[in-house]
Amino acid sequence: MRHQTLTLAAVVAIAAATTWMQMTPATAAESEETVKQQFIGHYELVSFIQYPASGGEVDANYIGRIMYDEHGHMSAQGMPKDLPARAAQTTELVRGGFAYWGPVTWDVANSRVTHHVEGSPTRGSWVGEDNVRYYEFTDDGLLKLSIRDDDGRTTGTLTWRRIGG
Template sequence: MRPLLLITAAFAGSMVLILNLVGQPVDAADDPQLAAVKKQFVGHYELVSFISYPAGGGEVDNNYIGRIMYDEHDQMSAQGMPKDLPARAAQTTELVRGGFAYWGPVTWDVSQNKVTHYVEGSPTRGSWVGEDNVRYYEFTADGLLKLSIRDDSGRTTGTLTWRRIE
């Protein structure tokens, strides 16, 4: 019985090793296309627009301002708020909330033009901590970064357009 246990343990250990290797993200050093995309992302951006696309059709300008940053260590942070938030806050003594702020590591899936923000922290959206904010990216000819949000069926529900701050 002991030899069978040793073989089973060795097999299980090999399977864990194989699963770990399969689950590892591709390193940019091994993929020039990924390295180029990561380099293109690194920098600071200001929010140009945040447009939502309701299920019933049309589009809604959320009238936001904000910043997003990607660094060379595969980390990101983003903040955004309604432009009228300060004016609304000035009209009351109550706490006025709105917007988003979060940070964490980031990975890219170049084949799907997908960037995933792994939310480590968020003072504005506590429920986001531990979640993945998946965005589909596009760099436009005029240098803008468009990050689109999709629902479970693949429908685009929103697009945040960012301009690099030089």
């Protein structure tokens, strides 16, 4: 009886694997297209939380916007909320924040979106680089984009809320 159970289990496993292998390319393409469609739109920054190596979390106190279009491109801008007040206190140029744009690719299997930076007036060193973000759409409609260091540790999370239609 034990031998028959193992055999039946083996048959089911082989059938499942065969079905999975036959469906994977189409399912993956459909899944990527579904994710792309889910990203399209304009978002406002709800929070930018940084996670220092020493532990804890720090609210960067940023405002911003990010946009993904139907052609596979994005643009993002963000700045500290207090930047205008700091700038009003001096005649010197006050800088802060980020702004960049470029094409986007998705790695759905790893919940990863890559922003291929074509231009950035605030971070010239980013041009030609890839900003990799790990994405999550929450049940309440928010888009969370997490930044990880080379060791895979999350160093920051930007949470975005869709705006407009």
